Amino acid sequence: YWERDQAQERGITQEEFRGQIVENSAQNTPLGRIAEAQDVANMVAFLAGEDASFITGQSYNVNGGQLFH
Structure with missing residues (x-):
C-alpha cells in the first residue's frame, strides 16, 4: 500500500490582507x-x-489627519 500525505499551508487571504491594510492605515x-x-x-x-x-x-x-499641509 502506498500512503500519500498532503498538507496545505494557507497564505494570507484577500480579506485578511485588506483587514491588515485597514488596520495599518488606521494606526498611522x-x-x-x-x-x-x-x-x-x-x-x-x-x-x-x-x-x-x-x-x-x-x-x-x-482623511483624519493622515495628510498634513
Missing part, C-alpha cells in the same frame, strides 16, 4: 481610524449648505 492616522463614506458625505453636505456659502476654490482632505 492621527484620529486612529480610516475615513468612512459618511465622513465624506458630511463634508459634501457642509460645502453644499449655507454655512459654506462664502467658501470657494478650496480642496479638502477628509
